[in-house]
Amino acid sequence: MKIVPAREFDLKREVEYGTPEQNETVRRIVSDIRREGDGALLRYTEQLDRTKLTAAGLRVPQEELQAAYAAVEPSFVTAIRQAAANIRAFHEKQKRNSWMDWQPDGSLLGQVIRPLKRVGVYVPGGKAAYPSSVLMNVIPAQVAGVPEIVMVTPPSTNGGEGINPYILVAAAEAGVNEMYRVGGAQAIAALAYGTESIAPVDKICGPGNIYVALAKREVYGAVDIDSIAGPSEIVVLADETANPVYVAADLLSQAEHDEMASAILVTTSAVLAEAVQAEVSRQLEALPRKAIAAASVEQYGAIIVVDSIDEGIDVVNRLAPEHLEILVQEPMAYAGRIENAGAIFLGPYSSEPVGDYFAGPNHIIPTNGTARFSSPVDVDDFIKKSSLIYYSKEALLHNGAAIIELARHEGLEGHARAIAVRLEQEGKAESDNG
Ligand SMILES: NC(=O)c1ccc[n+]([C@@H]2O[C@H](COP(=O)([O-])OP(=O)(O)OC[C@H]3O[C@@H](n4cnc5c(N)ncnc54)[C@H](O)[C@@H]3O)[C@@H](O)[C@H]2O)c1
Ligand SMILES: N[C@H](CO)Cc1c[nH]c[nH+]1
Ligand SMILES: [Zn+2]
Structure with a gap:
């Protein structure tokens, strides 16, 4: 991981996502699905996900969800239930009520809140399976009262045969009753425009890789989307009191998601910078997903040395990361000065995976600098408002x-x-x- 002084780090982040080729691929997939429906959906599923399906096989039957319990450990079911309870409790606090105000002249003004009728949720499953993303998508939609929640996920999650059983159990626990085995840009296009087998939705939420992120941007307008929640990111803001072992572990926790994930340390301490650099190399060796994490760290990782915490905060606000950890002596003193970050983790015990899995806040969070203007998925994503005027x-x-x-x-x-x-x-x- 390279160490660079702040003045040499290019803070002008690319707002454009993906290479021209990736953009072109996604445009072609979306337009083919829109024109050809199921035919193109099945063709791309075979080509990109190495799974030959028939139209009748696209929908995942409830029996398949129930059968998956036999393939998972009881400790997983216990953990996912605990996580679901925390996520539900957090999102319950976000609920809004309709309101009406009678005015002294006998008129009435108000706002009516209604859930969206039909939403599509994307659960990633290319390089890893994400049962936690099932909960993060479905629970806020349920809290909002959405009657039709349609889940899509790649057909052979994590390179295995069939959908990963942990995803199926998470879906069963969350109460998903309409689910299709399709992923990538083709799944996003199918949700947006509909095919013979999948009725179109009003909004698509959920994270994914670059193809998913680009496809969501491509279909925006035909449907609403939550945000561009693409390859994961972490920025750690640390002073000399931070533990380099913890910092390196947290950086790698996001780097292992994707070759395009980004992990950046911003620190006032040259000593910490060197210690973290060594620790990252050491810890990388032990990671099963070493190749992915190493590519991410190599291409998008950096250790930025700043002169002061104030300068570090400026760097963080310009990066507008998906996740920020503040590992300084008095983390609470700085939280209020962070203007752009999707989720802020304070102190040495709030390691990023606490939020990814368990604490309750949503882990579907805007990336690539878009935390400047967008927010993590929440109940508001699944409602709409009508003004009332009498x-x-x-x-x-x-x-x-x-x-x-x-x-x-x-x-x-x-x-x-x-x-x-x-x-x-x-x-x-x-x-x-x-
Ligand atoms: N920002 C967030 O909130 C958040 C949350 C969880 C995960 N993530 C990110 O989600 C992503 C998950 O990625 P993943 O790949 O594991 O799963 P994924 O489900 O997002 O993508 C897999 C799909 O990509 C498509 N694809 C792969 N290569 C392709 C190609 N060359 N051309 C066209 N399509 C192609 C395939 O159809 C495949 O089904 C990671 O980047 C992770 O960092 C982000
Ligand atoms: N860190 C991801 C969001 O960028 C969420 C996640 C799911 N599982 C593990 N991590
Ligand atoms: Zn993660």
Whole structure:
């Protein structure tokens, strides 16, 4: 992992995702699925996921979910239930209520909150299987009250035959009842535009690799999406008090996700920088996913040495990472100064995987600098709002002239007249009556 002074590190992050070839591949897949439906879906599933399916085999039957319990350890079921309870409790706090306010003039204003009707959730499963992402997607949608939650995941998760049983058990625990064995850009396109076998959804949520992230961006507009939650990222902001063993382990925890994941240490301590550099090399050797983590660290990893914590905070805010760990003597003192980060982990015991799996906050978090303007998945992702306006006669007579004034200044006489005809008629009725 290279050590660089802050002034030599290019903080202008690429906002464009992926290479031109990856973008072109995704555009082609999306357009083929849109034109050909199931035919293209099955073809790409065979080509990219090495799985030959028929249209009838796309949907995963409930019996397959139940059968998977026999293939997992009881300790996994216990752990996933604990995690699910924590995730549900956290997301319950995000619920919003509709509201209505009667005004003194007899009019009423309000906002009606409704769940989305049908959402698609993507659970990644190419290089690793992510049962935790089942919970992070499905639970907030359930808390919001979404009646139709459609899950998609690659057909042979983690390179194995068939969907990984831990994903199936997580789906059963979460109560998923509509699930398809499709992944990548082709799954996103199928959810967005529909095929003969998969009815289209209103919104697609969930993380994935570069092909999934690009496809979500491609279909945005036809459907809503949560955010671009692509290859994982971690930034650790540390001073000389941080334990290099912990720092290196946490950096590698995200590097092992993907060759395109990014792991960056920002530190005021040259001593820590060197110790972490050595530790990363040492710990890499023991990782089963060493090749992926090494490629990530090599291409996207860095140790940035800064002159002060203030400079470090500036670097962090410019990077706008998915995950930030603050490993300094007084972490609480700095949390409020972080403007751009999807999730902030404070102190030496809040290692990033605590959030990935268990604490309760969502692990589907914007990446590639988009934490500047977007947020982790939450209950708000699964609701929509309608404004409610009831104007009383008194309110219209009182405010009509101001509305007409504003309409005429926009040159919109039709708008002005819609109000004016009422003022004329009601004014006339009042003078006739009295
Ligand atoms: N940001 C977040 O919140 C978050 C959360 C969890 C995981 N992640 C990220 O999710 C990703 C999971 O990636 P993954 O690959 O393991 O699973 P994935 O399910 O996202 O991707 C696998 C699919 O990619 C497609 N694909 C692979 N190579 C392709 C190619 N050359 N051309 C076209 N399509 C291709 C295949 O269809 C395959 O089904 C990782 O990058 C991880 O860091 C992010
Ligand atoms: N760190 C990932 C989000 O970037 C989430 C995850 C799931 N499993 C393990 N990690
Ligand atoms: Zn992770």
